[in-house]
Amino acid sequence: MKVSSTRNNRYSPYSGVVVNTDRDVDLVLDFLNTVDVELATDILGDPIGWSRWLADRGLGDEDMVHVRAVRDGLRAVVGGAPAPAPPPVPVRVELVDAAPTLVAAEVTGAVLAAASRLVVLGEWARMKICPADACQWTFFDRSRNRSRTWCSMRVCGNREKARTWRERAKVVD
Ligand SMILES: [Zn+2]
Numbered sequence: 001m002k003v004s005s006t007r008n009n010r011y012s013p014y015s016g017v018v019v020n021t022d023r024d025v026d027l028v029l030d031f032l033n034t035v036d037v038e039l040a041t042d043i044l045g046d047p048i049g050w051s052r053w054l055a056d057r058g059l060g061d062e063d064m065v066h067v068r069a070v071r072d073g074l075r076a077v078v079g080g081a082p083a084p085a086p087p088p089v090p091v092r093v094e095l096v097d098a099a100p101t102l103v104a105a106e107v108t109g110a111v112l113a114a115a116s117r118l119v120v121l122g123e124w125a126r127m128k129i130c131p132a133d134a135c136q137w138t139f140f141d142r143s144r145n146r147s148r149t150w151c152s153m154r155v156c157g158n159r160e161k162a163r164t165w166r167e168r169a170k171v172v173d
Pocket of ligand 1: 130131132135136137150151152156
């Protein structure tokens with residue numbers, strides 16, 4: 001039996017098969033970041049861009065109202081703008097290589113199946129949204145103690161530090 005020892009491929013305690021955490025993290029992040037607050041763009045509002053996004057990942061399309069509700073609901077769950085809870089999505093359990101596996105052909109099912117695997121591995125709490133109003137980028141906190149707040153300390157963290165400093169300076173004046 002081949003045992004993978006790379007940092008991000010682990011044995012799921014449930015299925016006994018190697019779970020590719022990086023692939024799941026990337027899929028969830030890419031989906032949640034289809035909206036870019038900083039650039040004021042939304043791939044879900046761009047039919048050509050959205051078709052390409054799906055094709056790149058080999059996923060099937062769905063009703064856009066449903067896709068948007070799932071995305072916004074999931075973003076709210078990880079700390080984004082408030083939104084109603086995401087609606088249920090169809091996911092099947094099939095035997096793949098003799099292991100029960102979550103399977104979905106459509107995009108929302110595939111994303112939520114990936115998110116479920118991260119929950120099982122105890123990694124879901126690492127999924128975060130940058131609290132800077134102008135950013136709100138979703139990122140996966142790989143820090144050892146899960147203490148990362150900003151998407152990038154260099155950009156948003158420093159911007160916030162500067163803002164706090166200016167406000168303090170104002171109070172002193
Ligand atoms: Zn940020």
